[in-house]
Amino acid sequence: MKMPETDEGVIAKRSSLVGRFRKFLSEESVINDHDELKVYETDGLTAYHQLPMIVVLPDTTAQVAKILKICTSEGVKVVPRGAGTGLSGGALPLADGVTVGLAKFNRILDIDYGNRTATVQTGVTNLAITQAVEAKGFYYAPDPSSQIACTIGGNVAENSGGVHCLKYGVTTNNILGLEMVLIDGEIIRLGGKHMESAGYDLLGLIAGSEGLLGVITEVTVRILPRPASARALLVGFSTVEAGGKCVVEIISAGVIPSGMEMMDKAAIHAAEDYSDAGYPLDVEALLIVELDGPKAEVDHLLQRVEEIATSCGAVNIRASKNEGERLKFWAGRKAAFPAIGRISPDYYCMDGTIPRGRLTEVLARVTDLSDKYNLRVANVFHAGDGNLHPLILYDANKPDELERAEKFGADILKLCVEVGGVLTGEHGVGVEKRDLMGTMFNEQDLNQQQRVKCAFDTEGLLNPGKVFPTLHRCAELGRMHIHHGRVPFPELPRF
């Protein structure tokens, strides 16, 4: 993975920068010791690592603004970082960059039950928001698997999803406002507690912008009342095809489950061995369908889904009878990643989204690719929204296995795009999928995105080397092709 060239001139400024940061940050909030920097060398995508030049740990927005001002004036690159749980390398440091760690922004600022909002600092964890409001019967809906550790600021930057987003949306659908610092140190606020804002929807743009447009310091989220009840259905199929058909039929029948997950045989076995969830082991595909809402609705829809599943040839159907059983059904799925970690020294998690109707075909081709690369694969799948998570099993200690795993992964993502899907549903592009962007977007598409980046960051100092396969200078992108003093095409079109 090629990263932006290291600027030796910047490296030479290292101790002077440390001194300037220490003028307003405590000794331990400015890290430049090799061993301490090591903590920050990677994120959730551990295949890549790089020691940052300096790590700073501010705890006020004003400090973030000062840091960014200094970095702008000295031409120093900046990498924002939340909890470092991201799976696409979005927080991968740069050798000549300052990593701005936001873990100290851990205060919940305001909980407003009347307006159903919570305003929190950027480093508050996803789960902590729910924990802060659950006594009153509320929760924050997006629930990425890393919710115990991942921060809300990171969730906004990556536009994180989770298992309930078909019904409740992803991060962008659940935030109302934020405060952020632009690269030149300017502090801006977007949105608030109201549901509509004038002007361009910059809040919507920031969600999923992967730390390339600004450093988020505060977020206002929508909180929701906990549904009155929830039940889950465990459905086994003797073919992947029947499971895929069932997913399509449930949606076609007008039922939007709060969660609909699918696992293939390899994933089922790994999860069951790990967590004793009670999954059937003699099936090729397993669906977990969760319905929530008033009890009358849940029972009614559960029956509908059972009928649909039966008509699709389900060989095994179990409905949760109580909350404990429902959680047990989920325990296996939620532990799928560590479970795979137990059966393979390393695994590589992919994240493409496909049209649900192409599932059978895509899984068959993933199996072919598995043979081609001679690497095992286990599939877990947010079936409700078409988001695939194939887990490629490999051993980094064996020569060329990592390389094969990466090629296998790239082929899966290209396949997702080929069938009308996208490279990433919820993990982000980061460095991991950066060089695959060209399979989905052409040069004009990417240029338009990079011009928007230029509107925020003319010098390209914020998190460069992520998302975009080619770095362009803003001046070059801004040029319009002028011929003889005019843009060609002088004729008035007539139609």
Added chain:
Amino acid sequence: MESLLRPTDDTQVREAVAWAASENKPMAVLGAGSKTALGRPANLDTTMDLCKLTGVLDYEPSELVLTARPGTSLAEIDACLREQNQELAFEPPDLAPLLGTAPNIATLGGTIACNLSGPRRVRVGAARDHFLGMRAINGRAEAFKAGGKVVKNVTGYDLCKLIAGSYGTLALLTEVTVKVLPRAEKTRTVLLFGLEENSAISTLSDVMASVHEPTALAHLPANIAARSSVDLVSNAGCAATAVRVEGPTPSTIFRCEKLRGDFSKLGEVEELHGQRSATFWKEVANVTPFVTRRELTVWRIAVAPIEAAIVTAAIGSKCNAEWYYDWAGGLIWLATPQSDVTSNNLVRDSVASAGGQATLIRAEANVRTVTSVFEPLPAALYKLSARVKQSFDPKGIFNPGRLYAGM
């Protein structure tokens, strides 16, 4: 010289933009023109009319995704979705009658470009939340795409969010992909009569915090309720608070009963079924209470819901305004008899002090020239927004000044 460009395909759109960029011809961009009177008046002699770019290109009900060209009417899309028992869940309002044009002509592109959402916004999000992907032409006459045709996607910047609500100032849409959802099997609207506004807002807030999953919550003061074409509402002779529940039949009936039970402690209760419920919410969405009173200046005000009655009381104490509430108070439709600088400032200042936003939806063109139609932006945001505009449209040829003067 006035020119009207009415391209019929993407190539023609691109050619027209290339011409306009080369000749420095700023142009007014429109679909069916139903919302031309919304925004700062442009007074441009070149018009880019996208109404010929029509047709549903791709619709796969089980994928919950529909792709259409921007000039396709919402009526056509609705008919297409209805056949499969689906809908655009954000319940796009038809503001054409309010703005003085014919009803039922609004296009998908225009609705997305103005990010217009109806009563169900409180549960399912706004138009922008349902806008998944696009093809468009930027101000450099370059075709580009963004987003995708699947419901979950974080590949690249979400440029769709910028286009939603940009009022045609950034790029010309040539293809729009939206998320669609199943229509509810059953709908019930519970009416509670005679609440004064503070208790109405606090009651609606309680319902939003309940487990009843309401999909629309409005409060109509007595003077507004009297104008409804739904007799149960207009004949009551007092304020009407309305809550809609939707979903599978047993669930809807159960929740409706629960709400009736809760509400009966507060006042007289009624319920609307089927057509009458639909009519009631169409009136709320389309601002029907103010449509025929053409002399009134109309504001759309977004505030933190619990502040709603405080904002209206502040305005009402100083001018002869009338209003009603949607989105459990989060949206106020307010009309004033005058549209002078004093009353406009009164509205803006009252809303701003509650942390909300006001949009001048209906006013004479001369008023919309001197008063900002959209909530004025703080300086830093204005500068940033202007740079975003430039990143799409460096020569400022798409609807210049429609959102903000000089942008």
